[in-house]
Amino acid sequence: MFNRRKNMMIYAFLGFLEAGKTSIIKDLLKQDLFDRKLKTLIVCCEEGEEEYDPVFLANVGATVAYIEDEKSFSGDGILSQLKKYKPDRIFVEYNGMWRATKIIEFYQDICEILFDRQVMIQTLDIVNDETFSVYMKNMPSLMTEHFKVSETIICNRCTVEKTNKSAVRGSVKAVNPRAQLVFESEDEEFYKMKEVMPFDKEADVIDITNENFGLWYIDMIENVKDYEGKTIKIRGICQKPKGLTPGFAVLGRRVMTCCADDIQFMGFMVKYDNWDDFKNQDFIAITARMEYKYMKEYQEEGPVFYADLVEKEERPEDDLVYFN
Numbered sequence: 001m002f003n004r005r006k007n008m009m010i011y012a013f014l015g016f017l018e019a020g021k022t023s024i025i026k027d028l029l030k031q032d033l034f035d036r037k038l039k040t041l042i043v044c045c046e047e048g049e050e051e052y053d054p055v056f057l058a059n060v061g062a063t064v065a066y067i068e069d070e071k072s073f074s075g076d077g078i079l080s081q082l083k084k085y086k087p088d089r090i091f092v093e094y095n096g097m098w099r100a101t102k103i104i105e106f107y108q109d110i111c112e113i114l115f116d117r118q119v120m121i122q123t124l125d126i127v128n129d130e131t132f133s134v135y136m137k138n139m140p141s142l143m144t145e146h147f148k149v150s151e152t153i154i155c156n157r158c159t160v161e162k163t164n165k166s167a168v169r170g171s172v173k174a175v176n177p178r179a180q181l182v183f184e185s186e187d188e189e190f191y192k193m194k195e196v197m198p199f200d201k202e203a204d205v206i207d208i209t210n211e212n213f214g215l216w217y218i219d220m221i222e223n224v225k226d227y228e229g230k231t232i233k234i235r236g237i238c239q240k241p242k243g244l245t246p247g248f249a250v251l252g253r254r255v256m257t258c259c260a261d262d263i264q265f266m267g268f269m270v271k272y273d274n275w276d277d278f279k280n281q282d283f284i285a286i287t288a289r290m291e292y293k294y295m296k297e298y299q300e301e302g303p304v305f306y307a308d309l310v311e312k313e314e315r316p317e318d319d320l321v322y323f324n
Helices: 021-030 054-060 076-085 102-113 129-138 140-149 165-175 188-192 210-222
Strands: 007-014 040-044 062-066 089-093 118-128 152-156 180-183 205-207 231-239 248-256 264-271 283-295 300-312 320-322
Touching: 007 021, 007 102, 021 054, 021 089, 021 118, 040 076, 054 062, 062 076, 076 102, 089 102, 102 118, 118 129, 118 140, 129 140, 129 152, 129 165, 140 165, 165 180, 165 210, 210 231, 210 320, 231 264, 231 300, 264 283
Parallel strands: 007 089, 007 118, 040 062, 040 089, 118 152, 152 180, 205 231, 248 320, 264 300
Antiparallel strands: 231 248, 231 283, 248 264, 283 300
16 A cells, blocks of 8 residues: 555664764765665654755655654654555654553554554664763663664764673663674774773682672573583572472572562572572572573573582672663
């Protein structure tokens, strides 16, 4: 319906004002990667300092439809533009203060309108590293909602001096482990900068403090081979639920990915010869060799620890795990 192509691609760009969404959209439209013969409808939900010049739009075959409020961001809200311009693809410059899940609703609307075509969507979140920590502190719910619905997170304006790659990675991967994270910088030295963990991955015993548990977990999930077969000391809450594989207990932590409402328990399977000295909710430290294997309790592969030593430890005053 509305044009000749069988497929419709929607590119949705999330992020807050001045994150750089307009710049990225314009750069993409100028690249040879995108066929300039195709008509593009840009659905712009907010206007920043950078604007779409009419001459530029004409040169790249694009038209802008401005949406002023969240309620109007729908398939019906752009129906007239779809009929008039018959676009081959849609770029959405989304308002970062609106519900991120509205993107999915918009996609579903377009699928219904273009019922005779295959509609696909790619979601990208544009993050300005200069304001990342401020927004994570003051608007964590909005930030994490962006991360959750995005396939790719682009963190731009990075610098050698100020960018904390581990903190950014932890915040993103805690809520969306499958997301692709891209760092961008004008400084070539930034790309030579290695991500340094606050613990020694080459030590005979990799000692993970309570403060570093979240960063270790994200790094371990992304770089399993760096830890597989190594001895690690980690701390957490002992749980001994019924029905576990004999000889196993659970070592876990209460984790907060965004705010107090999101606190949940995350646990690992631990094999040890004598769990009789420990009871539920004891705070313990294990020194154990890690393997990454299938366990029925996980219903998939995951980290499994074979402990040589288990000790009781004093529970920290703040026992929550943070990923940044």
